[in-house]
Amino acid sequence: MKKIRSLCKRRGFVYPSSEIYGGFSSSYDFGPLGVQLKRNIKNHWWEEMVQKNRDVVGLDAAILMNPDVWKASGHLDSGFADELVECKECHQRFKADEVKEECPECGGKLMEAQQFNLMMKTLVGPSEEKADTSYLRPETCQGIFVNFKNVLNSTRKKLPFGIAQIGKSFRNEISPGNYFFRTREFEQMEMQWFCSPKADKTPEEWFDYWKEQRLNWYLDLGIDEDNIRAHEIPEEERAHYAQRQVDLEYKFPFGWGEIEGIHNRGDWDTSTHTEHSEDDLKYYDEERDEKYFPNVIETSVGVERSMLAFLTEAYQEAKGGRADQSNKEEEIVLQLPKKLAPTKVIVLPLVKKEEKLVEKSEKIFQELQEEFHCQYDERGSVGKRYRRADEIGVLYAVTVDFDTLEDNTVTIRWRDNMKQIRVPVDELKQILNSLIEGDIEFEEAGELV
């Protein structure tokens, strides 16, 4: 993890927040490559969940909501906001209503009860005195539940259907850490699947369906099946709203950690918001001519957590070089999947002293830039540039050499095996496109050099 952290800082994936002021606990900024990687993750999720599912629609709800939402959702009590007491002797903490005067562990004296609220309070309105307290949302899904009727009315959807959202959430974690695995500000990609408890396909079956879908998403993105598991959470450990909960966990260097939660929320949300709000979130089922609360299956990804998993999975290093074994330095290859790699192509003139090569390379770079995230590099030896590109996971290196000036062909080098093919410049864009989309095998895309 230390190596990943160092790479991320060095090459511009992740910086500690407010570093010139000594940092800020558990906040991180995403640099040029980090923001692109994160964006690629979100775009790919959106593509798979929204674009390719006719029954899933998108939403972008506000972070600030009416505080009554959090009363209804249970976040103002049960688990998210507790009175805790701490033992003066052994410093263990207990819920105030579960202990009396002595520490149940060591019999020591207890400190005064302290209010713990995992929600971040904020004042809404310019005047502090008159301002109302609200909260930064601790999860994005409440924005979905309170808009259930709006979406139903404006899209003419029928059960089952889903609402998807990507956005920031905030929690006052007691102990954040493990790099940016647990932070107080984080981004979620959530999809709430509203389904009927009466239909032939039960919520429990939908749960299994989405669990499979979501697990496959990671496997398709190159996560090794040994490094990911679906962890069934027993009843006593579940969140207050969950009837069933499976955590998709990734095997991080620091241990297994949750990157996505799949929950069967039953009718907890639809019924509680009906009870507390002006509205009735019951669904009128025309076929059965009856009204009932829709059940909700939730898939909830931590964007940064999944990013950390993808980075961990992609990080490879080899001693002695992959081409000849003479190089004793450790070299790093970030084998990010094609969909996620922040930079797809790098264009390199073989040498920079030859003006014609540089000119030609610039021209090719400008053309490719229209289509892909590209870099251009002419510094140092070409071998060194290849390795530097490997380190940030650039998929393909296009090299302009002296043959290019003769016959208008270039070489393409594939990051993962360092093999090269020679292709005509006229077909370059199309070939790269097919390679990145995975439509053709590398060796078949051109003549191996």
Place this chain on the structure above:
RNA sequence: GCGGGAGUGGCUUAGUGGUAGAGCGCUUCCUUGCCAUGGAAGAGAUCGCGGGUUCAAAUCCCGUCUCCCGCUCCA
């Protein structure tokens, strides 16, 4: 919040009382025809921050911040 460990140029780090050195990276130049070339020059660190002890502090002491590991807590 508790216990332990650690903070030295962008990264990795040497330096246990006499005001900082290296490797990589970066800038400029020469060299370089395909996998981290070789060479020359240069920029960049008041040693996390604040205070104390001392003639003198990166080094000792106190405080503080941040990070790491383990508790605790947690979706």
